[in-house]
Amino acid sequence: MTLPDAMRAVEISQPGGPEVLRPVTRPVPESGPSDIVIRVAWAGVNRPDALQRAGAYAAPPGASDLPGLEAAGEIVAVGAEVTRWQVGDHVCALLPGGGYAEFVATPADHALPVPAGLTLDQAACLPETFFTVWSNVFMRAGLRAGETLLVHGGSSGIGTTAIQLATAFGARVFTTAGTAEKCQICERLGAERAINYREEDFVEVLKAEGGAHVILDMVGGSYIPRNIKALRTEGRLVQIAFLESPKVELNFAQVMLRRLTITGSTLRPQSDAAKAEIARQLEEKVWPLLASGDLGPVMDSEFALEDAARAHARMESSAHIGKIVLKVAG
Numbered sequence: 001m002t003l004p005d006a007m008r009a010v011e012i013s014q015p016g017g018p019e020v021l022r023p024v025t026r027p028v029p030e031s032g033p034s035d036i037v038i039r040v041a042w043a044g045v046n047r048p049d050a051l052q053r054a055g056a057y058a059a060p061p062g063a064s065d066l067p068g069l070e071a072a073g074e075i076v077a078v079g080a081e082v083t084r085w086q087v088g089d090h091v092c093a094l095l096p097g098g099g100y101a102e103f104v105a106t107p108a109d110h111a112l113p114v115p116a117g118l119t120l121d122q123a124a125c126l127p128e129t130f131f132t133v134w135s136n137v138f139m140r141a142g143l144r145a146g147e148t149l150l151v152h153g154g155s156s157g158i159g160t161t162a163i164q165l166a167t168a169f170g171a172r173v174f175t176t177a178g179t180a181e182k183c184q185i186c187e188r189l190g191a192e193r194a195i196n197y198r199e200e201d202f203v204e205v206l207k208a209e210g211g212a213h214v215i216l217d218m219v220g221g222s223y224i225p226r227n228i229k230a231l232r233t234e235g236r237l238v239q240i241a242f243l244e245s246p247k248v249e250l251n252f253a254q255v256m257l258r259r260l261t262i263t264g265s266t267l268r269p270q271s272d273a274a275k276a277e278i279a280r281q282l283e284e285k286v287w288p289l290l291a292s293g294d295l296g297p298v299m300d301s302e303f304a305l306e307d308a309a310r311a312h313a314r315m316e317s318s319a320h321i322g323k324i325v326l327k328v329a330g
């Protein structure tokens, strides 16, 4: 297939608010020997895109400067070393960047098939949150069936994914969210108890349950000492962002006395091999659950690619529940 030289895309014209996202024309990316090129049908919008836009989360060396960490569409080119995929296959993929565009290149083993029964807009919502939740909650924190998970921001893209995944693997899930409506949706997704953090203290709720084995946190700041109180002995705190602050004064005695583990990670700077291993585990353990309908993406809203600024404004308003996607093709 002959690809065009140029494509529609949305770039970050300068660090700033949503208005700095600007429709542009860019060259179509070429695939390296182990890459695929995808004609993007839909691109997922994630909070890290907004951080990158604001100048607080630089693209790693070698990655596209265009935002967009996940997409779904049709493969239009495969590198010489790629054996798994063929031109015409429909995939969803984790991207090093560049999803807000008609075409994007990514390592072939960061792509996964579109789960049976899911549409391309649904599939575009999967990679960033499923890679993040699987690698942090299951691979890093080792959540097991019967254990208790507390996930903050339960109505977020990450939160809705974590609630469903942990429930599907037999954990008890507690979560926090900022409104009664968000709490209701979290409980419908499988959370045993959603705590409206504006009205209730999650520490008290978790302590009454004997404490959390694992906490997935994106807030940080004042939540860090409270998370430590909410953990049980041998509990694990996984930090994936700091919406409030990365800095806090902390008494580490409880970490020692109750043998706690504090860990965390960001997905984007990890090696291609590490991401390929996450993809492999997801395909084996989680993709069958998506195909059977046991879990699925929670969709908030869809915007045209050129309306990416409006999509970011909605995400930053925190009015959304679940995932926001950009329609790129057609």
Ligand SMILES: NC(=O)c1ccc[n+]([C@@H]2O[C@H](COP(=O)([O-])OP(=O)(O)OC[C@H]3O[C@@H](n4cnc5c(N)ncnc54)[C@H](OP(=O)(O)O)[C@@H]3O)[C@@H](O)[C@H]2O)c1
Binding pocket: 045, 046, 047, 048, 051, 128, 129, 132, 152, 153, 154, 155, 156, 157, 158, 159, 176, 177, 178, 179, 182, 197, 218, 219, 239, 240, 241, 242, 243, 244, 265, 266, 267, 268, 315, 316, 318, 319, 322
């Ligand atoms: N480490 C990684 O690799 C990685 C990868 C992807 C995403 N992330 C991070 O994970 C977080 C979620 O990402 P996303 O794309 O799912 O974003 P999102 O849908 O915009 O989620 C952010 C959520 O945070 C909640 N929130 C904001 N301030 C809060 C506070 N003070 N206390 C409690 N909850 C608060 C909001 O819910 P309420 O309205 O209920 O407050 C909102 O739903 C982001 O911080 C993102 O940067 C990390």
